[in-house]
Amino acid sequence: MPMGTTWADRLRAAGLRVTRPRLSVLQVLAGRPHADVDTIVTAARALHPTVSPQAVYGVLKALVAGGLARRIEPAGAPALFELRVGDNHHHLVCRSCGAVADVDCTVGAAPCLAPSDTAGFVVDEAEVVFWGLCRACQVGTPGVTGQVARHQDRGGAHA
Amino acid sequence: MPMGTTWADRLRAAGLRVTRPRLSVLQVLAGRPHADVDTIVTAARALHPTVSPQAVYGVLKALVAGGLARRIEPAGAPALFELRVGDNHHHLVCRSCGAVADVDCTVGAAPCLAPSDTAGFVVDEAEVVFWGLCRACQVGTPGVTGQVARHQDRGGAHA
DNA sequence: CCGCCTTCCTTGATCCAGTCAAATCAAGGG
DNA sequence: CCCTTGATTTGACTGGATCAAGGAAGGCGG
Structure with a gap:
């Protein structure tokens, strides 16, 4: 750019x-x-x-x-928007605070893009979401880190 | 079982x-x-x-x-439920009619499970969704397959 | 520079998936 | 068989997102 x-x-x-x-x-x-x-x-x-x-x-x-x-649109959360387009990257989502990080789909060619059996489907996109805990939430303080707190502390959630 | x-x-x-x-x-x-x-x-x-x-x-x-x-929970659609648990399989979703098919994550060990850079996250699950068109919708008759028609007339729902 | 037409924004209503809460009802152990 | 615990019913409600009508401003032609 x-x-x-x-x-x-x-x-x-x-x-x-x-x-x-x-x-x-x-x-x-x-x-x-x-x-x-x-x-x-x-x-x-x-x-x-x-x-x-x-x-x-x-x-x-x-x-x-x-x-x-x-x-x-991570499951169970409101939609998020980003400006990185064109490169088909994926996301890491924190189960606790909802923080999101980008991940390049560097896994060689396209293992993630080629399902073993397409069942007759013509696939045009593979969407990958890695679920886990961000660094801050591992430590035990859910979603209090700056970067993290930003995406709504809808975090640990509603209950 | x-x-x-x-x-x-x-x-x-x-x-x-x-x-x-x-x-x-x-x-x-x-x-x-x-x-x-x-x-x-x-x-x-x-x-x-x-x-x-x-x-x-x-x-x-x-x-x-x-x-x-x-x-x-495919993006933009109501949640779906399935009984296949335990095996971490993924899904093919039809953009046109919402049909869903299972895909085994046969890609060897875990290329899909290991992001290149975890950005400090501890990942416990990789969710993969392949988007495309199912066989019926490729032919030009969106969502007319029995199983399929069921989840989706939300599209033209009103008027 | 002005005016028009198109597109966009504002306001307000509406929809839908999913949840919450109180009261009733039934599963199944004692 | 009764009682306790847990499940279901009914009904209201939330939050995310969309739709619709009218007014405002972008940006092109003149």
């Missing part, structure tokens, strides 16, 4: 208009690799105090449709 | 009481490998006309907790 490329450029390249809510959301996502809608709305309001949640939903939908963002 | 083992035995072995709703749900799941709650409720009513949806939720929760069933 050339340094001179701005978010506005990217939006236009995707055929999308450049608007304040969109730039705000992009800026938020640039700083938080895996944010949920609620987090994005809150953070975006710091840049554009009047954005509505629905606007964010709309923006995210447009960004995903335009190939500028990717939506990931 | 010994042939003589009944569902009732399994329930007791898991420390669960043997009740009509539970047996009904188990019987439904035995016939439909990947059913969603709605499908289960409908089918279970054929065996036990008065079961409530909440009862099914409760039963499924108990079955999952007792290790008799497994819950899978």
